[in-house]
Amino acid sequence: AETxxxxxxxxxxxxxxxNILTPWAAEVSAxxxxxxxxxxxxxxxLGRSPAxxxxxxxxxxxxIAWVIPGYSPGRFDQGTIAELPFLVTTSTKGSRAMWALYExxxxxxxxxxxxxxxxxxxxxxxxxSTVPVTQPADLKGVKLRAPGPTMLSAIDALGAVPVGGITGxxxxxxxxxxxxxxxxxxxxxIETFRMGEVISDYLDVPMGATPMLVLMNKAKxxxxxxxxxxxxxxxxxxxxxxxxxxxFDQNVAxxxxxxxxANKINAVTPDAASAEQWKAAVSVANTDWIAKTENGQAIYxxxxxxxxx
Amino acid sequence: MTIPDRxxxxxxxxxxxxxxxxxxxxxxxxxxxxxxxxxxxPIQGVNDMSAVVxxxxxxxxxxxxxxxxxxxxxxxxxxxxxxxxxxxxxxxASLATLVFIALIAWQFIPYTLSLHEAGDRTWVLGWVIxxxxxxxxxxxxxxxxxxxxxxxxxxxxxxx
Amino acid sequence: MDPLTLALIGFLAMMALIALHVxxxxxxxxxxxxxxxxxxxxGPALSLMASEPAAAMSNLDLAVIPLFMLMGSLAAAGGxxxxxxxxxxxxxxxxxxxxxxxxxxxxxxxxxxxxSGVATTATFGRVALPEMLARGYQPGLxxxxxxxxxxLGIIVPxxAMMILYAVLTEQSVLDLFTxxxxxxxxxxxxxxxxxxxxxxxxxASAPVSxxxxxxxxxxxxxxxxxxxxxxxxxxxxxxSGVFTxxxxxxxxxxxxxxxxxxxxxxxxxxxxxxxxxxSSATAMVYIMVFGATIFSYFIAVSGGAAFLxxxxxxxxxxxxxxxxxxxxxxxxxxxxxxxxxAMVVTLPFVIPIVTGLGYDLVWxxxxxxxxxxxxxxxxxxxxxxxxxxxxxxxxxxxxxxxGVTPFMIAxxxxxxxxxxxxxxxxxxxxx
Ligand code: NA
Ligand code: NA
Numbered sequence: 001a002e003t004x005x006x007x008x009x010x011x012x013x014x015x016x017x018x019n020i021l022t023p024w025a026a027e028v029s030a031x032x033x034x035x036x037x038x039x040x041x042x043x044x045x046l047g048r049s050p051a052x053x054x055x056x057x058x059x060x061x062x063x064i065a066w067v068i069p070g071y072s073p074g075r076f077d078q079g080t081i082a083e084l085p086f087l088v089t090t091s092t093k094g095s096r097a098m099w100a101l102y103e104x105x106x107x108x109x110x111x112x113x114x115x116x117x118x119x120x121x122x123x124x125x126x127x128x129s130t131v132p133v134t135q136p137a138d139l140k141g142v143k144l145r146a147p148g149p150t151m152l153s154a155i156d157a158l159g160a161v162p163v164g165g166i167t168g169x170x171x172x173x174x175x176x177x178x179x180x181x182x183x184x185x186x187x188x189x190i191e192t193f194r195m196g197e198v199i200s201d202y203l204d205v206p207m208g209a210t211p212m213l214v215l216m217n218k219a220k221x222x223x224x225x226x227x228x229x230x231x232x233x234x235x236x237x238x239x240x241x242x243x244x245x246x247x248f249d250q251n252v253a254x255x256x257x258x259x260x261x262a263n264k265i266n267a268v269t270p271d272a273a274s275a276e277q278w279k280a281a282v283s284v285a286n287t288d289w290i291a292k293t294e295n296g297q298a299i300y301x302x303x304x305x306x307x308x309x
Numbered sequence: 310m311t312i313p314d315r316x317x318x319x320x321x322x323x324x325x326x327x328x329x330x331x332x333x334x335x336x337x338x339x340x341x342x343x344x345x346x347x348x349x350x351p352i353q354g355v356n357d358m359s360a361v362v363x364x365x366x367x368x369x370x371x372x373x374x375x376x377x378x379x380x381x382x383x384x385x386x387x388x389x390x391x392x393x394x395x396x397x398x399x400x401x402a403s404l405a406t407l408v409f410i411a412l413i414a415w416q417f418i419p420y421t422l423s424l425h426e427a428g429d430r431t432w433v434l435g436w437v438i439x440x441x442x443x444x445x446x447x448x449x450x451x452x453x454x455x456x457x458x459x460x461x462x463x464x465x466x467x468x469x
Numbered sequence: 470m471d472p473l474t475l476a477l478i479g480f481l482a483m484m485a486l487i488a489l490h491v492x493x494x495x496x497x498x499x500x501x502x503x504x505x506x507x508x509x510x511x512g513p514a515l516s517l518m519a520s521e522p523a524a525a526m527s528n529l530d531l532a533v534i535p536l537f538m539l540m541g542s543l544a545a546a547g548g549x550x551x552x553x554x555x556x557x558x559x560x561x562x563x564x565x566x567x568x569x570x571x572x573x574x575x576x577x578x579x580x581x582x583x584x585s586g587v588a589t590t591a592t593f594g595r596v597a598l599p600e601m602l603a604r605g606y607q608p609g610l611x612x613x614x615x616x617x618x619x620x621l622g623i624i625v626p627x628x629a630m631m632i633l634y635a636v637l638t639e640q641s642v643l644d645l646f647t648x649x650x651x652x653x654x655x656x657x658x659x660x661x662x663x664x665x666x667x668x669x670x671x672x673a674s675a676p677v678s679x680x681x682x683x684x685x686x687x688x689x690x691x692x693x694x695x696x697x698x699x700x701x702x703x704x705x706x707x708x709s710g711v712f713t714x715x716x717x718x719x720x721x722x723x724x725x726x727x728x729x730x731x732x733x734x735x736x737x738x739x740x741x742x743x744x745x746x747x748s749s750a751t752a753m754v755y756i757m758v759f760g761a762t763i764f765s766y767f768i769a770v771s772g773g774a775a776f777l778x779x780x781x782x783x784x785x786x787x788x789x790x791x792x793x794x795x796x797x798x799x800x801x802x803x804x805x806x807x808x809x810x811a812m813v814v815t816l817p818f819v820i821p822i823v824t825g826l827g828y829d830l831v832w833x834x835x836x837x838x839x840x841x842x843x844x845x846x847x848x849x850x851x852x853x854x855x856x857x858x859x860x861x862x863x864x865x866x867x868x869x870x871x872g873v874t875p876f877m878i879a880x881x882x883x884x885x886x887x888x889x890x891x892x893x894x895x896x897x898x899x900x
Contacts, residue, residue, distance in 0.1 A: 005509070005770075045769035048639065048762070049524050058423065059516035061509065061766075074430030074437070110427065141349055149433055152353075161349045164433065165356040165529060165713060173643055177710020324748040325741060331535055332726065338719035342712050356529065359715070364526040366535065367755050373745075374752030380492030381753060383850075387490060402490040409495045412502070413759075416519035442523070 001029075001037040002228070004220070007062035009050045012042035014192060015251045020244055021066055021214075024235060032231035036224075038064070054215065057114065063220050064117065067213045070148045075110040077293065079211045081303050082121040083150040084289055085282040088209035088307070091252070092245030094121030097306035098211065099241045106299050115221035117214035117232070118240035123252050124206035128190060128199045129182030130175060132266065135274055136281035145171060145183035151208055154285035168193050175199060184208065187256040188248070196259040202267040205278045208285075214240065313458055320372035320455050323448065327369025334362050357431035361441040368445035372452040375410060375459065396467040403460040410456050414449040421446050472508060476773025479504040483764065483814070497760030497814065504767040517763050525758045529715055530636050534584070535751040536718035537627050540703075540725045541583030542743040547729030549695050550592045553578040554600075556693030559686040566668035566675040568606060569614040572597045573660045576618030577653070580625035581700040582721065584632070585750060586845055590619025590853040594860045607674035608864045610667055613872025616853040617660060620842035620880075625653040626704065627718070630841055633754060634834040637761060637813070638820055642714050643707065644831045647898040652835055652887055656842075659879040667875055699724055757813055765817035777818050781825070788826040792836075792888060795819060799840045800847070811844070812837050832894045836887060843880045846873045 006025055010017040017040065025038035047056045051071040056062040069076035070083070079098065081087070088094035098119040101107050107119065127133050131142065139158040146152065146162035155162050166174045168189070174180050176198040183195075184207045190196055214236075221229065235243075260267060270278065290296035310318070338355055345351035374380065382402070387395045424439040431438060479500050486496035498518070506514035525531055544550065554575040561567045561574070575597070576589055583589055593615045601611035623630040626646035635642040668675045681689070703721040706712050712720065729735040735743075781791060802811040823833045845853045854869045887893055 041769065044639075046766060047520070047524075049528070052520060052524055055423075055516075055520050059520065060513035061516060061520075072427075072429060073432050073435065074428045143345075143349075146433070149435065152433065161345065161351060162353075163345065163351065164354070165359075165715065169639070170641060170643070170713075173641060174710070174713070177708075179710045179713060321745060324752075325744045328535075328539065328744040328748045328751075331539060332722065335536060335539075335719040335722035335726075338716055339723045342716050342720060346711065359529060359532065360527045363529070363532045363535075364523070367526045367751065370748040370752035371756070374749055374756065377749065379749045379753055380494060380756055382490055382492050383487050384490055385488040398490040402492065405486065405491040405499060406495055409498055412515065412518040413522055416515055417523075420516075420519035420523060445526070 001032075001034050002224070004036055004038045004063040005046060005061075006038050006040050007044075007046040007053060007056050007065040008040060008042045009044045009048065009053060010042060010066070012040070014042075015188065016066065016244075016248070017042045019251075020247055024240065024243065028231050028235050031234060032228050035228045036231060057215050057217050060217055060220070062217075064214065064216045067215055069211055069213055073149065076107075076211075076213065078107050078109070078111075078295075078299055079119065079213070080148065080150050081289065081293075081299055082211040083148055083208040084286050085151070085154060085205075085207045086279045086286075087206070087303060088121050089124050089206050090245070091121060091123040091209070091248035093307055094123065094209050095119070095241045095245040095248075096238075096309075097121070097303055099238060100306035100309075101299065101302055103237075104302060106295070106302055113218065115216035115218050115232075117216055117236045118244065120212040120214070120241065120244050122188075122210040122212065123186050123249055124209050125184040125186050125189075126205055127182055127201075127203040127207060128185050128195060129201045129203075130178075130199055131181055132201050133182065133203050134268060134270065136277055139182075142182055143180045145174070145180050147184050147208070150289060151184065151282075151285055153288045154207075154282035157284045158281055171195060172198050186252055187259060188252045190259055191255040196263045196265070199263075199265060202265055204267065204269040205275065207282070313462060316455055316458050317373075317376045320376040320451070323451070324370045324373035327366045330362060330369075331366045334359060334366070354431070354434040357434045357436065361431060361436065361438055364441055364445050365448070368448040371410070372448065372455045375406060375452050376455045378459070380406075393467075396463070400460070400463045400467050403456070403463045407453070407456045407460050410449065410452045414446065414453045417442065417446040417449050470507065472771040473773055473776055475504055475507055476768055476771035476776075479764075479767060479771070480773075487814075492756065493814065494756035494758070494760030497764035501760065501763035501765075501767040505763070505770060508767075508770050517766065521762045521766075522755075522759045525755060525762065528636065530632065530642060531755070531758065533627075533642065533715055533718045534629050534632050534754050535747065536715070536722055537584035537629060537632070538588075538747040538750045539743070540699075540718060540721040541585055541588050541622075542747045543722065543725035543729050544579070544582050544696075544699065545588065545592045546739045546743045547695070547725060547732055547734050549582070549699065549725070549728065550575070550579050551596050552693045553696040554593070554596050555689040556696075558600075559681055559689035563678050563680040565672065565677050566610075566664045567678060568597070568601045568604060569610055569664045569667075569675060570661060572601070572614045573618045573621070573657060573664065576615070576621045577625050577657045578696050578700070580621040580623075580628075580653075581704060582627075582696060582725070583622055584627045584629040586619050586622035586624075586630075586842065587852060587856060588746075588750075589622030590616060590845075590856055591860070593618060594857050598857070598861055598864075604678055605676045607671070607872075609868045609872030610664075610674045611872070612854075612857050612861070612864050612869040613874075613876055614660075614664065616846055616851070616857055616869060616873050617663075617876035617880075619853045619856075620845050621653070621656060623838055624649065624656050624842055626650070627714075628838060629750075629754065630838045631834060633758070634812070634837060636758070637765075637816055638830050638834065640830050640834060644898045645834050646704075646707065646714070648831050648835050648894045649838070650897055651893050652839065652883070655883055655886070655893070656839075656880075659883050660876060663875045663879040695728055699728070761813045761816065764814075768817040773818070777822065781822050788828070789888070791822065791826055792828065795822070796836070796840060796884070796888070799837075800843065812841060829891065829895055831898060832891045835894045836884070839880070839884050839887060843877060843884065846877050846880070 008017045053065040053067045057065045102119045139160040144160045145166045146164045172195045341352040341355045421442040483500040502514045557571040557574040626649045631645040703717045707717045
């Protein structure tokens with residue numbers, strides 16, 4: 001059998017790697033009738049840094065990788081649309097819409113350099129904090145972990161103070177030591193990075209999601225036999241998206257139950273009026289994104305249309 | 310001054326400039342912290358700058374490290390033989406080091422080119438990053454020159 | 470070839486190259502890519518020679534090492550080490566063995582602003598050894614206390630070794646620094662006892678110094694504030710969350726720089742010396758990291774680590790015996806190997822074993838650093854001992870090795886205590 005190396009920087013026990021990527025690899029191997037043997041190298045055993053994953057596939061160190069394109073600014077930039085506020089709500093809908101954009105040919109450039117197995121999105125990030133945050137004015141002067149550049153103008157507009165250089169693994173200690181007061185995140189990440197014990201409040205407003213990709217080395221894919229290609233294709237694209245989104249959302253919901261059960265966290269969903277206030281307060285991010293992205297308006301409109309289906 | 314002396318001097322000067330750059334970076338970080346702490350007005354993108362400047366600071370140290378043979382070694386086999394054997398081991402170690410630095414310098418070229426083609430940028434400020442890595446590549450290439458000189462000197466010692 | 474056989478051959482080839490004087494990081498890198506190429510082909514393997522160094526060079530956690538190196542060098546150049554020594558001397562110098570205790574205390578104090586054990590040893594080799602010899606201290610005790618005190622440079626946070634370990638095992642640097650607090654206090658306490666034991670056995674080894682006039686004592690104590698200011702701002706700032714570890718290191722550099730400048734200690738000559746010292750130490754660490762990561766990818770792809778973990782997990786011995794076995798291995802390797810190198814070389818195998826046995830990687834990091842400290846003293850290759858001997862040729866290697874023996878026994882007892890009671894290490898970070 002031809003061995004394909006699938007790299008994940010996540011530990012092998014983490015939800016996506018354990019419950020989505022690993023079974024996917026096994027199913028593709030099985031569907032290939034022994035032609036393919038997809039091995040998972042989790043925990044960064046082929047490349048530790050999340051930012052390195054694209055390069056691993058380009059260089060052929062890994063054949064397939066699970067990638068967060070936000071770590072490679074300047075590449076896959078059209079996909080940062082998922083990072084905008086008040087668009088993506090659930091991973092199920094967000095991933096379907098991202099895949100729709102790809103199928104419509106609106107994601108170009110670096111996307112064309114790879115065999116795209118899936119284009120995905122997390123569920124929306126809310127605001128986790130150590131102070132009560134219910135309306136936009138509450139964030140004035142609050143130190144927030146700086147997310148990607150997409151949200152910086154919105155943070156500015158809210159009068160919050162972005163603090164850079166905080167990685168996922170250090171976010172909990174940065175909160176507990178008061179270096180930051182809050183961060184945009186969702187329950188799955190709150191559980192993974194053990195933030196449950198250090199936050200006191202969570203506001204469920206959709207402040208943007210995290211786009212993700214599963215990439216395969218194009219030359220490697222094209223060198224495979226037709227039956228091996230068919231085994232991969234049969235479980236890629238829409239099939240991958242349908243496997244990913246619901247599982248992601250279910251994990252977020254379960255994580256929320258576990259975390260709010262074990263910690264005293266005041267989780268709030270804003271009413272329609274205050275949601276509108278939030279939407280207005282951060283809309284600058286969306287107009288900025290459209291202005292500075294090539295073909296931005298068309299992508300934006302297509303994304304909104306796909307989300308509403 | 311002989312050519313080896315000049316090369317060593319240049320390598321050392323490069324390391325000094327690199328670390329002077331580190332001092333500047335430290336000053337900027339301090340300023341960022343003070344502004345954030347006192348006025349809630351951090352400088353945007355200090356981490357961006359740190360990441361690219363650090364790459365050059367580290368690359369700048371490497372030629373001097375090679376020129377003055379400052380890597381951690383375990384001189385076990387040398388206990389077994391005389392000065393001639395010792396000189397032979399020295400040649401072997403220098404050759405391995407040359408292969409190492411030459412591979413790095415060589416591979417840094419396609420690496421930098423791929424950053425150029427892909428258009429990788431820093432996170433917040435959006436700077437293109439390939440020019441920084443091009444400078445780092447030049448420093449690695451200078452490391453190859455320095456190490457080639459070291460190897461020649463070691464071979465000369467073997468036959469002295 | 471069977472990947473496991475390949476991993477074994479790779480490991481032996483690396484050890485052989487190291488024994489043949491090839492620098493450790495370089496031996497690991499060369500063997501690593503050759504082995505990796507056998508599994509995935511030369512193209513991808515060679516690409517690691519750029520992508521791994523590049524990943525390390527832009528890793529902001531690792532960037533703390535050059536900053537702490539620079540801070541320590543600047544602090545020493547600015548005379549902060551002399552000050553802290555004078556201060557400790559003013560407080561306890563007049564007791565029996567007081568200067569040796571002073572050295573330990575001052576090393577710990579300096580260790581709180583310097584991340585390197587070798588730099589701490591070199592600093593007090595300059596500051597404290599002439600002082601003790603002039604006061605009639607037996608050279609073994611004098612040099613022994615400095616060599617042992619020097620290990621506090623890596624045992625008291627900040628510590629370059631802890632940063633290196635944290636980066637290579639993906640642990641939080643801050644967790645390691647926090648975990649090190651209690652073990653560091655224990656280290657100082659155990660060394661105090663060792664000094665008292667020595668002077669009780671051989672009172673002549675440490676003549677009692679006259680008590681300083683009270684005025685002079687107060688002046689010396691007052692002059693020592695610089696070290697405290699630096700330690701409080703840097704470590705206090707980290708622990709309290711005013712800034713990140715990176716920011717603290719950068720601020721420490723600036724403060725140490727200002728101190729040296731204001732005190733008029735920063736001549737052109739010393740400035741050049743400081744920069745050269747810090748940059749050479751930095752390059753050394755990075756080359757080691759390049760090699761270690763490349764080698765560890767090879768070991769991961771070959772399945773060698775997984776195989777080893779599996780075999781050890783099925784051994785019919787309790788986990789703590791495996792841990793003691795590993796420690797014995799390290800101490801044995803340390804006889805002819807540098808301990809830092811021993812740690813880096815074995816991490817790809819040992820880390821899966823330690824986690825597989827259910828131990829905490831932060832705890833193991835502290836244990837590792839303590840073992841490295843012991844290795845800095847143990848013959849035949851005790852770097853602190855050799856460094857002191859090179860600085861003061863009239864104090865022979867065997868004299869110093871005899872002098873450090875009681876301190877090493879204290880170290881071993883402390884090591885056993887830390888292994889048997891992980892809570893000593895893990896309690897503080899869990900708060
Ligand atoms: Na220290
Ligand atoms: Na040793």
